[in-house]
Amino acid sequence: MLNHFKISIKKDLEQQLNTRFNQEISIIVEEPKKAELGDLSVPVFSIVKTLRKPLPQIVDIVKEELTKVGDAAYFNKIDSVSGFINITLNRTKFSELVINDFDNTDSYGQNEFGQGKTICIDYSSPNIAKPFSIGHLRSTIIGHSLGNILEKCGYNVVRINHLGDFGTPFAKTIYAYLNWGNQEIVEQDPVNELVKLYVEFNEKAKLDPNLDEEARKIFNELEQGNETYVKLWEYIREESLKDYMKVYDLLGVRFDSYNGEAFYNDKMQAIVDELKEKKLLIKDQGAMIVDLGDDIPPALIQKTDGATLYITRDLAALFYRKNTYHFDEVLYVVGNEQKLHFTQLKRVVDKMGYDFAENIHHINFGLVLQDGKKMSTRKGKIVKLEDVLNEASTMSLDYINEKNPGLENKEEIATHIGVSAVVFNDLKNYRTNDFEFNLEEMVNFAGQTGPYLQYTSVRIQSILDSALNTTNKMNYDLFEGEHYFDILKNISLYEDIIIKARLEYAPSILAKYLLNLASLFNSFYAKERVLVDDEVERNTKLHLLKMTKDILNDGMRLLGMQVILKM
């Protein structure tokens, strides 16, 4: 709502000034740094420049024009301080407007930004035969949260888990299994044993480069449909997926499609043919490439031995998705280090003559670092996500036992708190920043954390549960109070925050907003007793609390956190 004011004031004021001076004038409506200066602000320096009139004169003119804009009825006062014109809203009227708006909406913040449009999101996409690591967490929860945010914006969202179930690393695991693996041991604990084999392969390959050659052979035969290898592949895929589903269940993550790389195995030839037909494919040093210009390296489509590569499969997947889902946009939630790959992917699509290259977005995110260095599976330094989530849940349970030992369903709630703490710890940071793996920080329950949001929501819930409401009369004058109005102003920004998070593909924008809202509420809570005797005052406060709680809960849901009622 506050944003609507900004937009409409800007529009009205510009139009009025354009008419008055008969020239293009563009102004800015922003929020002052300090709340005590006002609610909205118009800096006039740029107008002084374009009109070449003294500043005091411009200030007077803009002040005068401001009294004529459409929203002027909501203004309480217009001051000026050194080139800034500050508008203070009539808090009572503005509050009534926001509250009515809230009450008349089923799902506050829901908008029609993406009405009728489809977006495919490729996220999580773990490489099978390896445990689900902390490294996969980022893609999984950023993608999941973006999906939720996009749905809130009215998009039809197709969630795709593009499993890494093909490629030479996979062939390495098969080689190791067949040559020195033990079937019984592997069957006991498939995923963990298989990754051991993979790590072992890499160690041995360092001493014996022939192994890499063997793995490439296996991969080739697998691609051709060798029965033994395909059976093994099916077994490994199934066991891995079983393992991952445990984590997805814990996180509440779901997908519409689990079509991984293997699914596109028979769809790549068509891509190769099309590239050939369009004369884009060039033979270079024995391999087939597409030249992409001087600024970036060419895309390797086929290896010397004829086997396909990552980008070939991604192209096949891309066209399959385009033809199946008819997406308006496709998002790839994949780490920073693959930036070049997606630049190449887009460039190839563009070269092929399709116009949707610009609708392909690499939603990159920072690396998970350990001691400032990239984590790597090859060295076996893997941190299993399941262990992290369990650790966080155990710590939550300890906390509950200390703070609220009589709580019912302790274990379940502890899991919700622990998992959400890990999720929030990730999403609160802007996604492209690198991420230092630090368990202590993840399960720290004080300050800017998931539990802080849950705690705030639970506190409100607790009051609402015990509240006796005897009236529906509101006293909007209460919103003259700073601590009331601060909360309300923030509530009015919810929809804008969601749209901003959508435009920047950044759940962290929503996360920071929720922290701020929770903080404002907790300050309010310390100052005001809610369940007072005066029934109109009580009802007004309860109304404010309910709005706050609804937004906190909805926001947490969008981030992929669990909403709990007690803790």
Next chain:
RNA sequence: GACUCGGUAGCUCAGCAGGAUAGAGCAACGGCCUUCUAAGCCGUCGGUCGGGGGUUCGAAUCCCUUCCGAGUCGCCA
């Protein structure tokens, strides 16, 4: 070497389509529970916004340069 991303308080980060005295949390220190959940609230301490130039009425924000860290750079994904 080329290209990309980052460098803001002791630590983790926000702010960056230029705007008013640079903001949070953690840590440290000091307060606040006979009243709705203290996983909270209030306060104190803490900053040459990596360095140097430039553009501008105004720069953490834009441009150039330099230092530091990370990532990527044809047969892995």
